[in-house]
Amino acid sequence: xxxxxxxxxxxxxxxxxxxxxxxxMAWSGIQTFMKLPVCLTPADLRAGGVDxxxxxxxxxxxxxxxxxxHLGPRAIRECDYLPSGTRTHLDVRVDPLEHLVVADYGxxxxxxxxxxxxxDNIRSFIGEILTxxxxxxxxxxxxxxxxxxxxxxxxxxxYGRVGIVHFDAHADTAPDMRGALAGHGTPMRRLIESxxxxxxxxxxxxxxxxxxxxxxxxxxxxxxxRSHFMAEIRRDGFDAVLERALDxxxxxxxxxxxxxxxxxxxxxxxxxxxxxxxxxxxxxEILDAVRRLAAEAGMVAMDVVEVSPPYDAGNNITALFAHxxxxxxxxxxxxxxxxxxxxxxxxxxxxxxxxxxTFRSRLDGVTDPAIPVAAQADAAQAxx
Numbered sequence: 001x002x003x004x005x006x007x008x009x010x011x012x013x014x015x016x017x018x019x020x021x022x023x024x025m026a027w028s029g030i031q032t033f034m035k036l037p038v039c040l041t042p043a044d045l046r047a048g049g050v051d052x053x054x055x056x057x058x059x060x061x062x063x064x065x066x067x068x069x070h071l072g073p074r075a076i077r078e079c080d081y082l083p084s085g086t087r088t089h090l091d092v093r094v095d096p097l098e099h100l101v102v103a104d105y106g107x108x109x110x111x112x113x114x115x116x117x118x119x120d121n122i123r124s125f126i127g128e129i130l131t132x133x134x135x136x137x138x139x140x141x142x143x144x145x146x147x148x149x150x151x152x153x154x155x156x157x158x159y160g161r162v163g164i165v166h167f168d169a170h171a172d173t174a175p176d177m178r179g180a181l182a183g184h185g186t187p188m189r190r191l192i193e194s195x196x197x198x199x200x201x202x203x204x205x206x207x208x209x210x211x212x213x214x215x216x217x218x219x220x221x222x223x224x225x226r227s228h229f230m231a232e233i234r235r236d237g238f239d240a241v242l243e244r245a246l247d248x249x250x251x252x253x254x255x256x257x258x259x260x261x262x263x264x265x266x267x268x269x270x271x272x273x274x275x276x277x278x279x280x281x282x283x284x285e286i287l288d289a290v291r292r293l294a295a296e297a298g299m300v301a302m303d304v305v306e307v308s309p310p311y312d313a314g315n316n317i318t319a320l321f322a323h324x325x326x327x328x329x330x331x332x333x334x335x336x337x338x339x340x341x342x343x344x345x346x347x348x349x350x351x352x353x354x355x356x357x358t359f360r361s362r363l364d365g366v367t368d369p370a371i372p373v374a375a376q377a378d379a380a381q382a383x384x
Contacts, residue, residue, distance in 0.1 A: 014047040017037055051135060053137070054102065055129065057138055058073050062115060069142045069308050090350055091347065093350065135300060138305075141305055150196060162255045164258070166259045169261070260286065266279060272313065287324055295345065296341050
């Protein structure tokens with residue numbers, strides 16, 4: 001546990017602490033994620049039965065090019081515009097907060113100028129959340145934080161048992177960054193070399209541009225990494241490639257970690273990032289993919305990284321995108337909990353097809369939380 005929390009604390013009963021008044025909007029009150037209650041210790045998580053803990057890692061000490069990602073966690077928390085307590089996803093008609101207990105776990109202790117110490121703190125910080133029985137959802141920060149974060153997850157579930165689906169323009173498999181092993185271009189290589197996540201358990205989506213060169217690409221092939229480049233997506237379509245990624249996600253692993261670099265999206269959708277690369281995915285494609293992974297494959301942790309507010313075109317578009325990535329992951333996790341794991345599931349009322357009777361049979365006994373059971377039964381009877 002970090003020094004900030006290991007000193008004397010006011011006596012209180014463990015559990016989530018509500019720090020906002022009901023109905024407060026993003027521009028008022030205390031800026032927790034979606035105005036959720038706060039937990040500070042694993043005991044708080046356990047006492048509250050917290051399923052998912054959203055946390056921040058405000059670190060950009062290993063970023064190159066345009067910095068500012070240390071401001072990402074705060075921007076992601078602040079950009080929400082919806083009142084607290086209402087989050088029904090219109091495509092699938094599921095409110096994740098009806099099925100999951102979610103809390104904000106605050107931020108990891110970042111030591112300016114001390115990469116090793118900061119990475120140690122990140123690893124123990126994520127370990128606290130896992131000890132508390134919650135799924136960590138990490139707001140970055142530069143992509144270097146995935147090394148300590150995913151290492152903590154592998155330590156909890158077992159080396160070689162965790163797979164990663166990694167959305168990014170860049171492979172992040174450099175051997176070093178000007179002699180430094182830690183960096184936002186090296187985390188995936190560090191995870192593979194340490195044995196925490198074997199190469200075959202890596203699935204990458206959205207790679208493009210002019211890096212890496214042949215030696216690194218050859219190393220990736222030697223490690224049996226599964227990499228889906230934009231050339232494949234343009235040729236076969238994103239839906240086909242996503243189906244392949246879903247099939248690969250857990251074919252040699254037991255647990256899934258999702259890592260989303262916002263530069264996987266084209267800069268038109270995510271300008272506020274350190275290393276933008278034109279020609280990427282749309283924000284809608286990534287949001288749908290994250291929800292499907294969480295629902296159909298399940299996840300034990302996730303990070304969303306490389307949001308740089310100083311370059312966010314003055315309108316928080318990238319921070320809002322990252323915020324919605326988290327909401328999609330929460331929605332998918334809730335869908336999986338209530339049994340909505342059908343490939344590409346959409347509520348028929350949103351998709352514009354299907355009847356109440358068909359809808360009910362597809363759920364195979366799971367009712368839609370957005371409609372009273374009696375209303376569903378009446379609609380189904382009327383349709384006969």
